[in-house]
Amino acid sequence: MLTGKQRRYLRALGTGIDPIFQIGKGGLNENLIKQLSDALEARELIKVKVLSNSDEDPREAGNEIVSAINAELVQVIGRNILLFRRSEKKPQIELP
Incomplete structure (x- = not known):
């Protein structure tokens, strides 16, 4: 579970990255x-975009992903989902 300070730090890091995955009409x-x-596992912090032709609600899709892969939902803005999970092999992001 992330604290407010950690969540704020990850949101700041997430502003500079582009979505690397898209959820389309095929869904999850x-x-x-x-x-x-x-x-x-490789990046620790990723952004996912839910396309407008998708039937998925971004908040519900984020919660579904989080429960499936044991990650943290940092933020959902519009159709973008920001996810975090500490790498087991090579942790790179130091949380405050």
Whole structure:
């Protein structure tokens, strides 16, 4: 569980990154969730965009991803989801 200070720090880091995954009309599937998990292990902080042609609600999609891969939902703004999970092999981000 992230504190408010940690969440604020991660939001600041997240402003400079572009979404690396997009959820389209196919929605969430096992393959996408596996790829998200692998990306979080490598990067720790990723941004996901829910496209306008998707039936998924960004907040619900974020909660579904978080419960599936044991990550933290940092922020949902519009159709963008910011996710964080500490890397088990090579932690890079130091939380305050």
